[in-house]
Amino acid sequence: MKQPSSHIKTLQIDGQDVGANQDETILEVARENGIYIPTLCEIEGLSPHGGCRLCLVEVKGVNKLLPACVTHVQEGMEVFTNSPRLQEYRRTILELIFSEGNHICAVCVVNGRCDLQALATKLGMTHVSVPYLYPRRSVDASHDRFALDRNRCILCTRCVRVCDEIEGAHTWDVSGRGVQAHVVTDLNTPWGDSDTCTSCGKCVNVCPTGALFEKGKAVAEMSKKRGFLPYLTQMREKRSK
Amino acid sequence: MMIEELHKIAAVERDEDNRFQHHIHVCMETACIASRSDHVKQALTEAAAGKPCRVKGVGCMGLCSAGPLVKVEPEGVLYQGVTPEDATEIVAKLGDSPVSRLECDTETPFFKRQTKIVLENSGLIDPERIENYIAADGYLALHTALNTMTPAEVIAQIAKSGLRGRGGAGFSTGLKWTTVAKSQGERKFVICNADEGDPGAFMDRSVLEGDPHAVLEGMAIAAYAVGASQGYVYVRAEYPLAVERLKLAIRQAKKLGLLGENICGTTFSFNVDIRLGAGAFVCGEETALIASIEGKRGQPRPRPPFPAEYGLWGYPTLINNVETYANVAPIIRKGADWFSAIGTEKSKGTKVFALTGQVVNTGLIEVPMGITLREIVFDIGGGIPEGRKFKAVQTGGPGGGCIPDEYLDMPVDYESLLKIGSFMGSGGMIVMDETSNMVEIAQYFMEFSKTESCGKCVPCRVGTAQMYELLDKVVKCEATMDDLLLLERLCDVVKNTSLCGLGQGAPNPVLSTLRYFRHEYLARIQEGNRETAFVSH
Ligand SMILES: Cc1cc2nc3c(=O)[nH]c(=O)nc-3n(C[C@H](O)[C@H](O)[C@H](O)COP(=O)(O)O)c2cc1C
Ligand code: SF4
Ligand code: SF4
Ligand code: FES
Numbered sequence: 130m131k132q133p134s135s136h137i138k139t140l141q142i143d144g145q146d147v148g149a150n151q152d153e154t155i156l157e158v159a160r161e162n163g164i165y166i167p168t169l170c171e172i173e174g175l176s177p178h179g180g181c182r183l184c185l186v187e188v189k190g191v192n193k194l195l196p197a198c199v200t201h202v203q204e205g206m207e208v209f210t211n212s213p214r215l216q217e218y219r220r221t222i223l224e225l226i227f228s229e230g231n232h233i234c235a236v237c238v239v240n241g242r243c244d245l246q247a248l249a250t251k252l253g254m255t256h257v258s259v260p261y262l263y264p265r266r267s268v269d270a271s272h273d274r275f276a277l278d279r280n281r282c283i284l285c286t287r288c289v290r291v292c293d294e295i296e297g298a299h300t301w302d303v304s305g306r307g308v309q310a311h312v313v314t315d316l317n318t319p320w321g322d323s324d325t326c327t328s329c330g331k332c333v334n335v336c337p338t339g340a341l342f343e344k345g346k347a348v349a350e351m352s353k354k355r356g357f358l359p360y361l362t363q364m365r366e367k368r369s370k
Numbered sequence: 371m372m373i374e375e376l377h378k379i380a381a382v383e384r385d386e387d388n389r390f391q392h393h394i395h396v397c398m399e400t401a402c403i404a405s406r407s408d409h410v411k412q413a414l415t416e417a418a419a420g421k422p423c424r425v426k427g428v429g430c431m432g433l434c435s436a437g438p439l440v441k442v443e444p445e446g447v448l449y450q451g452v453t454p455e456d457a458t459e460i461v462a463k464l465g466d467s468p469v470s471r472l473e474c475d476t477e478t479p480f481f482k483r484q485t486k487i488v489l490e491n492s493g494l495i496d497p498e499r500i501e502n503y504i505a506a507d508g509y510l511a512l513h514t515a516l517n518t519m520t521p522a523e524v525i526a527q528i529a530k531s532g533l534r535g536r537g538g539a540g541f542s543t544g545l546k547w548t549t550v551a552k553s554q555g556e557r558k559f560v561i562c563n564a565d566e567g568d569p570g571a572f573m574d575r576s577v578l579e580g581d582p583h584a585v586l587e588g589m590a591i592a593a594y595a596v597g598a599s600q601g602y603v604y605v606r607a608e609y610p611l612a613v614e615r616l617k618l619a620i621r622q623a624k625k626l627g628l629l630g631e632n633i634c635g636t637t638f639s640f641n642v643d644i645r646l647g648a649g650a651f652v653c654g655e656e657t658a659l660i661a662s663i664e665g666k667r668g669q670p671r672p673r674p675p676f677p678a679e680y681g682l683w684g685y686p687t688l689i690n691n692v693e694t695y696a697n698v699a700p701i702i703r704k705g706a707d708w709f710s711a712i713g714t715e716k717s718k719g720t721k722v723f724a725l726t727g728q729v730v731n732t733g734l735i736e737v738p739m740g741i742t743l744r745e746i747v748f749d750i751g752g753g754i755p756e757g758r759k760f761k762a763v764q765t766g767g768p769g770g771g772c773i774p775d776e777y778l779d780m781p782v783d784y785e786s787l788l789k790i791g792s793f794m795g796s797g798g799m800i801v802m803d804e805t806s807n808m809v810e811i812a813q814y815f816m817e818f819s820k821t822e823s824c825g826k827c828v829p830c831r832v833g834t835a836q837m838y839e840l841l842d843k844v845v846k847c848e849a850t851m852d853d854l855l856l857l858e859r860l861c862d863v864v865k866n867t868s869l870c871g872l873g874q875g876a877p878n879p880v881l882s883t884l885r886y887f888r889h890e891y892l893a894r895i896q897e898g899n900r901e902t903a904f905v906s907h
Pocket of ligand 1: 534535536537538539540541563564565566567568651652653654655656657689690691692694796870871872
């Protein structure tokens with residue numbers, strides 16, 4: 130007779146033995162065990178994106194780095210989350226993010242409350258050694274309550290996903306390729322003219338930077354409310370059971 | 371369609387052919403049509419009217435640079451650079467001595483050194499007539515597989531043959547088929563990747579234009595093996611002729627019961643539809659391709675899960691390249707041992723290359739794996755024009771590398787190319803001579819990757835743009851040694867942290883030119899230093 134396979138996996142993260150459910154990601158298990166892995170595009174309650182690459186970890190016997198936010202655990206896995214090589218890569222990736230946009234923290238509405246800024250401090254990014262690209266990017270202030278400053282957008286697509294997966298409006302999307310990629314509302318029409326936007330503000334609250342913000346907030350005044358997301362998801366999961 | 375019917379179609383077609391003493395084959399693929407082969411065919415048809423001679427449009431004969439190409443059978447005389455005005459003369463000289471002014475020597479290594487499996491019918495059959503394909507043993511393999519083999523036996527043959535994917539990475543085809551066959555799903559799909567976005571590559575286009583049924587037959591056999599009933603060919607919209615021929619081929623195969631319901635009188639059913647791509651290079655990446663078929667933005671997603679488990683609309687999906695599928699029917703027909711006798715220990719069979727750049731003979735070639743680069747460039751390719759010196763050959767497209775002369779005697783196979791910092795890729799091969807500057811070459815490829823990056827992940831999106839700017843500085847003699855260090859650091863980060871093969875491969879042209887032609891980078895940097903030194907004095 131066939132043995133039923135086990136749903137419980139045991140593995141090691143940074144030398145620590147941990148247990149996990151087979152459908153959990155490395156990131157989830159690390160968090161449960163108080164092991165920190167930097168993330169930026171990931172946000173609890175939304176589908177994973179895998180775009181920021183900050184959560185990359187090393188797994189013994191695998192020659193590629195794996196994104197912890199989407200990689201599922203396996204029995205006997207040995208994960209390393211914070212090698213000098215990873216630290217170096219993460220700092221460079223952050224520098225690339227800063228070099229790409231026009232991030233002038235001193236004049237930003239979320240100064241002091243920005244995920245990107247916090248991460249740079251936490252990961253010890255002291256300066257940007259790659260040249261700034263100074264792209265020309267547009268601002269959309271056509272919505273009566275919110276505004277989008279693409280100069281501060283890091284293309285994490287949290288806004289796109291929350292609007293699609295939670296609000297169900299799918300107002301946001303990404304247009305263009307490479308460094309020309311940018312977020313748009315509806316079919317690239319001004320946000321204020323959007324037929325689909327319900328003005329719920331979820332996108333503004335999940336945005337990790339000052340790219341999406343409430344109008345009328347002064348520099349460093351805006352803080353983002355995220356509590357609703359895990360709560361909403363939990364409630365929905367309960368209901369669908 | 372029973373085997374007797376298949377044989378009958380073949381016999382009728384051969385009898386029809388035998389009624390003619392001479393056959394004039396005119397290449398009717400994109401390259402030759404561009405030099406007016408369609409007019410040549412028209413003129414030949416008119417000139418041959420009432421004569422024991424049949425004119426037919428065929429697929430690529432290889433030497434695209436000498437087109438339009440016309441071949442006279444059974445004499446085997448090949449004419450190059452034919453114009454409509456030459457038609458009467460060609461027809462008049464049939465059975466007599468050939469028109470020497472147009473004759474192209476077929477005793478040269480370009481023709482003699484090739485081994486044709488994928489292109490076995492190219493240039494011989496009329497791609498617009500299924501009967502012509504059947505007369506060349508077409509659909510015999512499908513018939514054999516469906517009626518005499520179990521799906522597991524088909525997979526075993528493919529595995530035993532040693533066939534590996536021709537779309538780039540060289541993954542074992544047998545192993546991929548096994549995974550899809552074992553994956554659980556209410557439905558399964560088979561996809562043919564005909565996106566072919568590498569600059570200068572046209573192998574897959576040629577196969578589709580010259581022998582579309584070979585691809586369909588391979589897909590049908592694959593579908594039977596993995597348990598799929600629906601297939602898609604994802605082909606770029608820039609290939610209108612390939613699309614037209616595929617559509618026609620699908621219609622013809624359906625009419626004869628070789629696609630559709632109850633194929634060859636069995637319970638197996640398989641339909642194929644065409645999906646057009648908008649020409650984004652990244653849509654050739656399998657997960658982006660699947661997203662594109664689903665109507666979403668063509669963007670890769672992290673793997674695993676691989677398409678074999680979670681593919682089109684979440685169902686197990688087999689995705690292979692055009693050339694991979696075109697190898698399937700010959701393997702089933704002639705056996706795994708026949709196939710695995712060709713090539714090297716780990717790379718079996720042949721590879722089709724689009725040979726371009728600074729080489730005498732440019733065109734489409736099919737060579738056994740393990741052939742040396744020297745044989746390709748100097749024998750088949752005829753060497754470098756005007757006695758200039760060879761410098762490098764680039765394989766693997768924008769994710770590949772430049773190979774210098776010290777490796778000319780290295781065998782061409784998946785592992786050897788990887789070892790020296792290049793990549794098999796889908797088959798683009800660009801020859802460069804001493805007049806090429808390698809920093810500019812690297813910049814050219816980086817510009818391609820930067821423009822084609824989908825923008826999803828940070829290292830590729832921003833990293834390629836930064837590397838491009840740094841290369842631009844080197845080219846313009848404005849870079850410093852610090853810039854070179856930064857360039858190398860970015861190569862490392864982008865290669866190791868990007869999400870898909872586009873970003874992971876994008877640094878390769880820089881890394882390989884830095885490895886073999888570093889002095890060219892240094893020369894431009896020193897040049898710049900001298901100038902600034904001069905200015906500041
Ligand atoms: C950026 C990128 C572009 C690609 N383009 C193609 C392509 O044009 N054609 C192709 O067959 N495979 C392409 N591939 C490889 C596919 O992802 C996939 O591996 C291949 O179709 C599998 O088929 P095979 O096993 O027969 O090679 C590309 C991969 C990447 C990362
Ligand atoms: S606007 Fe904000 S949430 Fe949306 S992609 Fe940009 S940074 Fe992310
Ligand atoms: S590596 Fe480049 S092409 Fe691939 S997902 Fe990332 S941004 Fe897109
Ligand atoms: S958090 Fe995993 S890639 Fe961004």
